[in-house]
Amino acid sequence: RIETDSRTQPNLSFSYTAMITMENIKREAPEWDEDNEDEVTPKKRTRTKNQGEHHLSRSCPYLDTINRLFLDFDFEKLCSISLSNNNVYACLVCGKYFQGRGQHSHAYTHSCQLGHRVFLNVSTLRFYCLPDNYEIIDPSLDDIKYVVKPTFTVEHVASLDHTSKLSIALDGTKYLPGIVGLNNIKANDYMNVVLHALAHVVPFRDYLLREDNYSHIIPPPGDQTFILVQRLGELFRKLWNPRNFKAHVSPHEMLQAVASISKKRFKITEQGDTIEFLSWLFNMLHKALCGGKKSADSVIHNIFQGEMKVYTRKLPPPSDNPEDTLRALENEEYKEIVEESPFLYLTCDLPPPPLFQDELEKNIIPQVPLFDLLSKFNGTAEKEYKTHKESHVKRFEITKLPPYLILYYKRFTKNNFYVEKNPTIVNFPIKDIDMAEFLSSDPKVQDAHPHTVYDLVANICHDGQPAPRKGTYRVHIRQKMHTHTHIQGANQWYELQDLHVQELLPQMITLAEAYIQIWELRQ
Numbered sequence: 001r002i003e004t005d006s007r008t009q010p011n012l013s014f015s016y017t018a019m020i021t022m023e024n025i026k027r028e029a030p031e032w033d034e035d036n037e038d039e040v041t042p043k044k045r046t047r048t049k050n051q052g053e054h055h056l057s058r059s060c061p062y063l064d065t066i067n068r069l070f071l072d073f074d075f076e077k078l079c080s081i082s083l084s085n086n087n088v089y090a091c092l093v094c095g096k097y098f099q100g101r102g103q104h105s106h107a108y109t110h111s112c113q114l115g116h117r118v119f120l121n122v123s124t125l126r127f128y129c130l131p132d133n134y135e136i137i138d139p140s141l142d143d144i145k146y147v148v149k150p151t152f153t154v155e156h157v158a159s160l161d162h163t164s165k166l167s168i169a170l171d172g173t174k175y176l177p178g179i180v181g182l183n184n185i186k187a188n189d190y191m192n193v194v195l196h197a198l199a200h201v202v203p204f205r206d207y208l209l210r211e212d213n214y215s216h217i218i219p220p221p222g223d224q225t226f227i228l229v230q231r232l233g234e235l236f237r238k239l240w241n242p243r244n245f246k247a248h249v250s251p252h253e254m255l256q257a258v259a260s261i262s263k264k265r266f267k268i269t270e271q272g273d274t275i276e277f278l279s280w281l282f283n284m285l286h287k288a289l290c291g292g293k294k295s296a297d298s299v300i301h302n303i304f305q306g307e308m309k310v311y312t313r314k315l316p317p318p319s320d321n322p323e324d325t326l327r328a329l330e331n332e333e334y335k336e337i338v339e340e341s342p343f344l345y346l347t348c349d350l351p352p353p354p355l356f357q358d359e360l361e362k363n364i365i366p367q368v369p370l371f372d373l374l375s376k377f378n379g380t381a382e383k384e385y386k387t388h389k390e391s392h393v394k395r396f397e398i399t400k401l402p403p404y405l406i407l408y409y410k411r412f413t414k415n416n417f418y419v420e421k422n423p424t425i426v427n428f429p430i431k432d433i434d435m436a437e438f439l440s441s442d443p444k445v446q447d448a449h450p451h452t453v454y455d456l457v458a459n460i461c462h463d464g465q466p467a468p469r470k471g472t473y474r475v476h477i478r479q480k481m482h483t484h485t486h487i488q489g490a491n492q493w494y495e496l497q498d499l500h501v502q503e504l505l506p507q508m509i510t511l512a513e514a515y516i517q518i519w520e521l522r523q
Contacts, residue, residue, distance in 0.1 A: 054134035062117035062129060063138060069170055070095035073148045074183075074238065074250035077122045081106045089119040089128070092144070097122070101130055122148060147245055150237040152209045160240065161202065161480050167242045175247035177240045179479060181499035183250040187271040189498055191258065193475040194278050195232075195251060196496050197458035197518055199239050200477050201404055207299045208233040209240065214289060224261055225288040231257040232285070248499050274460060274473060274516060275345075275408050282344055301342075307400035308377065309440065310339045315384070315391040340399075345406035345516075348373035349383070350424045370428035373409070377438045399440045405454055405519040412466050421466040426514050430478075430506050431455040433519060454519035461512040472497065476509050 072095060077088045079099035088097050089107045093116035098107035107119055111130035118136065119128050125145050127136035166174045178199060182192040199205055207213050211233060219226040231254040238249045255268050258277075261284060266277050282300050290296040313336040316329060350373070354364045375381050379397035413420045436452040439445055457478055464471035474497035495504040 057137045060129050060136045066092040075252045088122050090122055091116050092118045150241040157206050157209050169247045170245045173247040177242045179494050181248040181501050184498035186269045188268045189473045190272050190274045193460045193473045196475045199236055203303055208236045225284050227257050228284050229288045303404050304344050304402050305342050306402040307342050309397045310341050311395045312337045313393050345408045348409050350422045353422055367425045397440050398438050399445050403521050407517045419466040453522045457520045458518040460516040462515045
């Protein structure tokens with residue numbers, strides 16, 4: 001019984017409208033599901049005997065429309081229309097990304113408007129023909145799958161340093177895997193040189209090339225740093241991919257992860273300091289690989305971390321009476337303190353540049369031997385550190401040498417007004433650096449280091465002025481080859497600056513203004 005009271009009429013109207021709306025939602029729901037059938041984590045679908053395969057799945061007539069020259073999978077996988085990263089398909093004809101493949105999706109519309117038929121799901125690596133909407137199964141497409149997601153077997157990783165076989169890109173350019181240019185999107189050259197250098201640290205490279213080495217690590221809830229490990233591994237696999245479509249790689253996805261996790265401390269659009277980025281990257285990678293436990297060991301600490309003893313004593317305030325100074329030194333406050341300290345790189349202080357010019361009115365470029373800079377760590381040399389309140393004297397003694405030693409030459413001095421660069425040239429050999437004289441004289445330390453000779457692997461240089469956009473970074477890389485193979489080009493040096501790659505004579509390396517160096521312990 002429906003009462004005709006006017007007070008019940010709005011409720012009746014609302015109920016009737018709600019019934020119609022719910023009915024429309026039920027009718028439209030299957031259509032929405034079709035457009036989003038491959039959402040973020042699609043379930044693996046298996047073909048049944050009743051379903052079978054489409055009669056064109058293994059003989060698609062549109063495979064000849066694929067243009068591999070337009071395919072670039074280095075950039076972030078976002079729909080070019082909705083900017084969504086869910087359920088993204090790549091058009092293999094024009095190279096653009098679109099979302100979905102249902103009848104109301106962007107990929108379906110693109111296929112109907114332009115006649116582009118072949119698409120790849122960038123998550124599942126399955127090929128589809130639109131608008132017919134059937135899966136394509138063809139072994140000729142395996143090269144595209146490998147470019148999207150390169151994989152390395154244990155045998156392949158072990159053979160990287162035993163061959164110098166050149167690869168050929170689609171445009172005919174020859175390149176050596178591992179020695180390829182990195183795209184400078186705007187001002188990210190200070191990050192490119194670090195990524196190039198780390199890609200040639202053999203144990204670190206081998207660890208990241210095999211995704212099985214770190215896929216079992218479970219990051220803490222809400223921790224985004226593990227994305228950095230995944231992106232760096234993907235970049236290394238692309239750098240060492242012998243079947244690339246082009247002879248260069250864009251680090252866009254890696255740099256996007258860096259900007260996001262560092263909260264835009266390191267940007268693509270603004271040049272930063274290489275040593276600051278390297279320190280931050282090591283700390284974040286160590287944290288991610290340890291599952292958030294800073295005290296645990298990781299591949300970062302196993303490869304790059306050394307140990308030293310730091311002897312520190314506080315200086316008494318200046319006094320005109322020498323007796324007052326002697327009495328002050330007897331206090332406990334001014335006694336020498338010994339601390340064990342780990343390090344990921346050694347900071348070498350350059351001597352100050354000359355203030356005057358020579359007779360030709362040109363600045364005199366000073367030179368300093370590397371061993372003079374390393375004498376800071378012999379355990380006897382003291383260095384004074386001043387603050388606005390007090391002064392300390394420190395001396396350093398190395399107790400453990402890492403497999404890969406990083407040297408940082410402190411070229412830039414910052415104050416409240418400007419950044420000043422020290423142009424001093426460091427004279428160093430590219431091999432046979434013996435660190436034995438800088439080790440502690442403790443017999444236990446000496447016995448633990450049967451090998452103390454290092455060879456240069458990577459040399460990062462800075463050219464130009466220290467101001468942003470006025471200076472550039474480049475890196476010298478040694479292509480390591482085992483000498484018993486007698487391959488032409490073994491231990492060849494290359495200079496990489498963004499997309500520019502060229503061979504380099506070893507004698508030219510020492511002429512540059514070295515900033516960061518990576519040395520490998522010779523076993």
